Amino acid sequence: MNKHVVLLPGDGIGKEVMESARLVLEAVAERNGHHFTFEEKLIGGAAIDEMGDPLPRETVEAAEEADAVLLGAVGGPSWDHLPGSGRPEQGLLGIRKQLGLFANLRPVKGFRQLLHASPLKKEVVEGSDLLIVRELTGGLYFGEPQERSEDGEGVVDTLSYSRKEIERIVEQGFESARKRRKQLTSVDKANVLESSRMWREIVEEKRADYPDVKVDHMLVDAAAMKLVTDPTYFDVVVTENMFGDILSDEASVLTGSLGLLPSASLREDGTGLYEPVHGSAPDIAGEDKANPLAMILSAAMMLKHSFHMEKEAEHIEKAVQEVLDAGYHTADLSVVNGTELGCTDLTRKVIEQITSED
Amino acid sequence: MNKHVVLLPGDGIGKEVMESARLVLEAVAERNGHHFTFEEKLIGGAAIDEMGDPLPRETVEAAEEADAVLLGAVGGPSWDHLPGSGRPEQGLLGIRKQLGLFANLRPVKGFRQLLHASPLKKEVVEGSDLLIVRELTGGLYFGEPQERSEDGEGVVDTLSYSRKEIERIVEQGFESARKRRKQLTSVDKANVLESSRMWREIVEEKRADYPDVKVDHMLVDAAAMKLVTDPTYFDVVVTENMFGDILSDEASVLTGSLGLLPSASLREDGTGLYEPVHGSAPDIAGEDKANPLAMILSAAMMLKHSFHMEKEAEHIEKAVQEVLDAGYHTADLSVVNGTELGCTDLTRKVIEQITSED
Ligand SMILES: CC(C)[C@H](C(=O)O)[C@@H](O)C(=O)O
Ligand SMILES: CC(C)[C@H](C(=O)O)[C@@H](O)C(=O)O
Numbered sequence: 070m071n072k073h074v075v076l077l078p079g080d081g082i083g084k085e086v087m088e089s090a091r092l093v094l095e096a097v098a099e100r101n102g103h104h105f106t107f108e109e110k111l112i113g114g115a116a117i118d119e120m121g122d123p124l125p126r127e128t129v130e131a132a133e134e135a136d137a138v139l140l141g142a143v144g145g146p147s148w149d150h151l152p153g154s155g156r157p158e159q160g161l162l163g164i165r166k167q168l169g170l171f172a173n174l175r176p177v178k179g180f181r182q183l184l185h186a187s188p189l190k191k192e193v194v195e196g197s198d199l200l201i202v203r204e205l206t207g208g209l210y211f212g213e214p215q216e217r218s219e220d221g222e223g224v225v226d227t228l229s230y231s232r233k234e235i236e237r238i239v240e241q242g243f244e245s246a247r248k249r250r251k252q253l254t255s256v257d258k259a260n261v262l263e264s265s266r267m268w269r270e271i272v273e274e275k276r277a278d279y280p281d282v283k284v285d286h287m288l289v290d291a292a293a294m295k296l297v298t299d300p301t302y303f304d305v306v307v308t309e310n311m312f313g314d315i316l317s318d319e320a321s322v323l324t325g326s327l328g329l330l331p332s333a334s335l336r337e338d339g340t341g342l343y344e345p346v347h348g349s350a351p352d353i354a355g356e357d358k359a360n361p362l363a364m365i366l367s368a369a370m371m372l373k374h375s376f377h378m379e380k381e382a383e384h385i386e387k388a389v390q391e392v393l394d395a396g397y398h399t400a401d402l403s404v405v406n407g408t409e410l411g412c413t414d415l416t417r418k419v420i421e422q423i424t425s426e427d
Numbered sequence: 428m429n430k431h432v433v434l435l436p437g438d439g440i441g442k443e444v445m446e447s448a449r450l451v452l453e454a455v456a457e458r459n460g461h462h463f464t465f466e467e468k469l470i471g472g473a474a475i476d477e478m479g480d481p482l483p484r485e486t487v488e489a490a491e492e493a494d495a496v497l498l499g500a501v502g503g504p505s506w507d508h509l510p511g512s513g514r515p516e517q518g519l520l521g522i523r524k525q526l527g528l529f530a531n532l533r534p535v536k537g538f539r540q541l542l543h544a545s546p547l548k549k550e551v552v553e554g555s556d557l558l559i560v561r562e563l564t565g566g567l568y569f570g571e572p573q574e575r576s577e578d579g580e581g582v583v584d585t586l587s588y589s590r591k592e593i594e595r596i597v598e599q600g601f602e603s604a605r606k607r608r609k610q611l612t613s614v615d616k617a618n619v620l621e622s623s624r625m626w627r628e629i630v631e632e633k634r635a636d637y638p639d640v641k642v643d644h645m646l647v648d649a650a651a652m653k654l655v656t657d658p659t660y661f662d663v664v665v666t667e668n669m670f671g672d673i674l675s676d677e678a679s680v681l682t683g684s685l686g687l688l689p690s691a692s693l694r695e696d697g698t699g700l701y702e703p704v705h706g707s708a709p710d711i712a713g714e715d716k717a718n719p720l721a722m723i724l725s726a727a728m729m730l731k732h733s734f735h736m737e738k739e740a741e742h743i744e745k746a747v748q749e750v751l752d753a754g755y756h757t758a759d760l761s762v763v764n765g766t767e768l769g770c771t772d773l774t775r776k777v778i779e780q781i782t783s784e785d
Binding site: 153156158162187188189190193209210212215216217221222223224225226227228229230231232233258259260261262263264266267289290291293294296297298299311312314315316317318319321322323 | 514575616622624647673674
């Protein structure tokens with residue numbers, strides 16, 4: 070298959086880990102007779118520096134044309150002094166909205182080698198394997214009005230959703246659950262918010278279409294507790310944008326594997342943007358110390374979700390697992406009796422695995 | 428001193444633990460020459476059953492007249508079928524709003540005897556001692572509009588704050604920090620919300636008045652992570668209503684001491700409402716199994732914050748600590764080599780300690 074991928078390395082270690090993902094994808098293409106073309110564009114701080122805009126128009130245009138987009142990371146101290154609307158994160162929020170990336174999928178899985186780095190007790194966290202499906206283009210993030218009153222004495226943000234926006238993310242939650250352990254937890258704050266009451270109704274309507282999926286409703290405060298006390302309870306969690314932001318970050322630190330977590334942001338036609346959960350780590354940028362695995366696993370999610378290359382995605386996941394099994398890791402991970410490598414060498418190990426797998 | 432306290436036992440175990448708090452307060456009064464009068468009123472499900480209203484007017488009126496209010500717990504399965512506006516929780520939301528209880532103080536401290544019940548590793552959680560100061564009468568909870576569109580295709584909730592509302596809770600955060608380890612973490616989502624940007628500005632304005640307090644700003648998603656990975660980082664956290672709801676519940680499970688956590692909800696004149704963090708536990712109601720300690724510690728917070736009886740509050744806290752040190756506990760707590768008691772007997776142990784302390 071021929072696929073065209075737009076690469077948005079962004080800032081900090083984004084550039085290095087993107088190079089790793091590209092090399093891995095080329096190895097996969099080679100092995101499986103695919104042809105991937107790559108086109109690099111600017112976003113975030115790098116785009117501010119070169120073009121005065123965290124999300125240049127040509128970046129959006131290229132992304133619109135692509136079969137999928139990979140993103141490294143955005144932000145860093147060089148741009149922290151900028152006012153809200155000109156900051157690197159605006160590139161991220163902007164591309165989500167402009168491409169219509171309404172569904173953010175954040176799998177959280179514990180890698181055996183890293184479980185000892187979890188803040189949780191082994192018996193609490195062991196076996197955790199959950200997926201947070203977060204609504205990404207609605208709610209408090211984009212609702213209008215979002216403004217101060219004229220006299221500056223009041224301020225308002227707006228949490229707004231259309232029925233259709235809730236329906237499509239809830240469907241995504243059910244579809245994801247169906248492909249996994251068939252348990253969907255819908256998280257809301259229905260005892261306070263009208264939007265949550267509508268959300269809950271829509272989940273109840275949709276469940277008739279997914280009789281194979283077990284559903285429960287949980288209040289967001291209870292979910293924030295249960296993620297810590299009983300993370301293995303969860304299979305798929307579906308929730309609105311801000312709750313998803315908070316809960317997915319909370320979930321990301323549970324297994325000690327933050328440096329390994331990928332994410333997908335999908336739009337209705339199946340194209341998507343894939344990025345690691347970690348940030349741009351400006352302190353180690355350019356030193357060949359970055360951990361490329363979350364970016365590489367994000368590329369695997371791209372193969373699976375946008376290109377329907379399930380087998381190729383599994384090759385990558387298996388290669389990463391085997392490299393970890395062999396004890397190889399970057400400096401950010403503490404692996405007992407492991408061998409520390411730089412970003413380039415660790416990437417090479419993953420590629421060797423992919424090339425040698427049968 | 429003479430003080431008049433309104434008791435709102437509410438539902439489930441609320442009645443039992445309230446009786447414990449009353450007995451403890453009488454012992455304290457006796458010992459210290461105070462005179463407390465008590466008046467019991469209905470709230471929540473109990474009020475729905477008797478008066479058809481989760482917050483009867485006479486309850487609010489009595490609370491308005493009181494020097495402070497103690498609340499047990501509200502809610503339970505008998506009222507789960509009711510529509511939103513008639514549910515027990517509305518009693519809670521209503522009394523907060525009507526009394527102007529704008530500041531919710533939720534201390535989280537690990538009791539040594541219970542640390543083993545924490546989901547976190549000992550080395551992560553040991554030494555945690557934080558206070559969440561949550562705004563309680565504004566934000567998404569009470570903002571208007573909160574409604575569906577006429578055609579039912581859209582829904583909106585509103586996060587609104589006035590400058591004054593933010594100022595007074597931020598001041599409460601600084602004041603609380605000043606009385607503790609002098610470190611204030613203000614939590615917001617300033618990269619997305621206008622209300623958070625105003626919040627952050629106000630924190631920056633106020634810090635000039637509190638040069639002795641160290642301040643940092645943290646995004647809510649980062650705070651949700653850091654509470655799990657590094658809870659000892661925090662001293663006082665100040666945040667808006669919904670973020671505070673989520674983070675304080677997340678924090679409450681960190682130390683294994685959920686059954687022991689009190690809370691205070693204060694208004695500007697210093698009167699307040701005090702309640703345990705735990706719920707109404709309908710499954711064990713009426714069986715003399717309830718753990719009264721969180722309610723008793725809430726009464727101690729009342730003595731401290733509303734009556735300025737610091738010494739008396741410490742007597743109670745010390746008594747609770749000593750009862751735990753002696754190994755006494757209720758069935759919900761797993762204390763190694765402890766002695767399990769019912770609610771009545773554990774309360775008696777606390778009172779014995781108070782009476783015998785010197
Ligand atoms: C950078 C920020 C605006 C963003 C968000 O809140 O969505 C980030 O936290 C994320 O989760 O991707
Ligand atoms: C019952 C509910 C409305 C309430 C809240 O969200 O404030 C509760 O969760 C709390 O934190 O006291």
